Amino acid sequence: MSKIYDQSAHHTYFQSHKQRAEVSKLLNDILLKPQIQPEVILNNLIKVITIVNGEWEPYSPAYFGSTQPELLFQFLKSEGILKAQPQIRDDIIHILSHGASVVYALINPTNKLSTVENTMVLLNIIVEPHNNDEKENAIVVLKYIMKYTTLKLEDEKIADFLAEKLDEICPSIICYVVEKLSSMSENTATILTNYLMNYIDDHKNSTDDFENEQRSLALEAISFIPKASENHAQVYTLMELYLQSDQLVYNESGLIVAQSVSLSIETIKNYILKFLDSKEYSLLFHTISVLISCSPVWDKDDDCCYIIIDKINDLLNFGSATIQDKAIDLLSFADPTSSRITEEILDTVIEMLATKSNIFETAQILINTVFNIRRGTLECGITMDEFRDKFFENEQEIIEALKNSPDAQEQFQKLVAILQADAEY
Structure with missing residues (x-):
C-alpha cells in the first residue's frame, strides 16, 4: 500500500x-x-x-x-x-x-x-x-x-480622475488610492469628501454587508484626504459612532480615523480601551497603535500605560511569529521620548533581532531605545550597562541574522558604535 x-x-x-x-x-x-x-x-x-x-x-x-x-x-x-x-x-x-x-x-x-x-x-x-x-x-x-x-504618489491626476468618475466607483476604491496620495487640489478634495459624506448619510440605515463595509471605508478615505477631517466636524461624530458600534468593520475604521485626524486622545480613550481585550488581532493592533502614538497616554495615564505594556509583552512572548513581528511594528509607533518599555520587552526584542525577526525595524527600535536611556527620557527599569550586557550576549547570533541585510547591518553598526562609545565614556 x-x-x-x-x-x-x-x-x-x-x-x-x-x-x-x-x-x-x-x-x-x-x-x-x-x-x-x-x-x-x-x-x-x-x-x-x-x-x-x-x-x-x-x-x-x-x-x-x-x-x-x-x-x-x-x-x-x-x-x-x-x-x-x-x-x-x-x-x-x-x-x-x-x-x-x-x-x-x-x-x-x-x-x-x-x-x-x-x-x-x-x-x-x-x-x-x-x-x-x-x-x-x-x-x-x-x-x-x-x-x-x-x-506617497504626488501626481494629482489620480485624484482628479477619481473625482470625475464617481458614478463608476465605490468608496473602497477611493480609500485604497487616496491613502497613498501626497497631494490633490482643494477642489478635488472637496468633491471627494462631499461624495463620501453623502454616501455615509445615504446608507446609514442599510443592513447590507457590502454597503456597511463601504460606509466604514468612506470614513477612512475622508481621514486620508488633506484637511478634509478638519473641515468636517461630522467626521469626529461619525468616528465616535463607529468606535461604539457592535460591528467589527466599523470599529476598525473608527480606529484608523482616530490615528489619522488631529484630536486629543482623551476624548475617545474610553471608547477604545475595551478593544484591548479583543480576540480579533487586527482590532487589537489598531487599538494599541492609536494609544501608543499619542504621548499623553504614556505621560499622564500610568494605568493605561502598563495595560498596554502588558499586552505588548503577551504578544511578544506568546504570539506566533507573525504576531510577534506585528508587535515589533507596533513599538515603532511609540513616541520615543515618552514611551515606557519594560526590561522584559527589551529582552524579547533583542532575542528577536538575534533570530531574524523583522531585523531592520527591530534594530531601529533598539537604537531609539539606547538614545532615550542615555537621555533619561525612557522609563524601562534598565541602565545602559545592563542593556549593553544583554545586547553583546547575543552579538554573534545577531551578526549571523543580519548578514543578508545591508540596511540592517548599517543599523547594527550604529547601535554597536553607540554602545561602545558610551562604555568608553
Whole structure:
C-alpha cells in the first residue's frame, strides 16, 4: 500500500513540476521576445489559465520573476495590442489578480512613475470594464498594489480622475488610492469628501454587508484626504459612532480615523480601551497603535500605560511569529521620548533581532531605545550597562541574522558604535 502511495505522490509531483515549467515557458515566450504578435500573446495567456485551472498558489513563485508583472502591465499600456486582441486585457488582469501575493510584492514599490501609470491603467479598467469579472479582478490588483506601494504618489491626476468618475466607483476604491496620495487640489478634495459624506448619510440605515463595509471605508478615505477631517466636524461624530458600534468593520475604521485626524486622545480613550481585550488581532493592533502614538497616554495615564505594556509583552512572548513581528511594528509607533518599555520587552526584542525577526525595524527600535536611556527620557527599569550586557550576549547570533541585510547591518553598526562609545565614556 505504501509503495502505491509513493508512486502516486511521485507522479503528482512530476506532473506539477512539468506544468509549472510549461507555464513559465509560455509567459517567457511572450514577455521576453520583442515584436510579439497579439495573437501569440492571447494564445499563450489562454494556455496559462487553462493549465493552472484555478490552482494559482503553487505556480506563482515558480513563474513570476522580478520583472514579469511589470512586463504584463506593459501589454496593458499598449493600445495597438489591446485593439488587435481586447481579450488580452481580461486575461492579464485575471492572471495578476489570481496569483499569490508574491505577484504584487514583485511590482517595484518604490517606482513612483510605474506605480502611477499602473494605477491609472487599473482605474480605467474599473470604470470601463469589459465585464464584471474583469472589474472585480482589477479592483483586487489595485488594492494590493496600493498595499505594497511604499512611497506617497504626488501626481494629482489620480485624484482628479477619481473625482470625475464617481458614478463608476465605490468608496473602497477611493480609500485604497487616496491613502497613498501626497497631494490633490482643494477642489478635488472637496468633491471627494462631499461624495463620501453623502454616501455615509445615504446608507446609514442599510443592513447590507457590502454597503456597511463601504460606509466604514468612506470614513477612512475622508481621514486620508488633506484637511478634509478638519473641515468636517461630522467626521469626529461619525468616528465616535463607529468606535461604539457592535460591528467589527466599523470599529476598525473608527480606529484608523482616530490615528489619522488631529484630536486629543482623551476624548475617545474610553471608547477604545475595551478593544484591548479583543480576540480579533487586527482590532487589537489598531487599538494599541492609536494609544501608543499619542504621548499623553504614556505621560499622564500610568494605568493605561502598563495595560498596554502588558499586552505588548503577551504578544511578544506568546504570539506566533507573525504576531510577534506585528508587535515589533507596533513599538515603532511609540513616541520615543515618552514611551515606557519594560526590561522584559527589551529582552524579547533583542532575542528577536538575534533570530531574524523583522531585523531592520527591530534594530531601529533598539537604537531609539539606547538614545532615550542615555537621555533619561525612557522609563524601562534598565541602565545602559545592563542593556549593553544583554545586547553583546547575543552579538554573534545577531551578526549571523543580519548578514543578508545591508540596511540592517548599517543599523547594527550604529547601535554597536553607540554602545561602545558610551562604555568608553
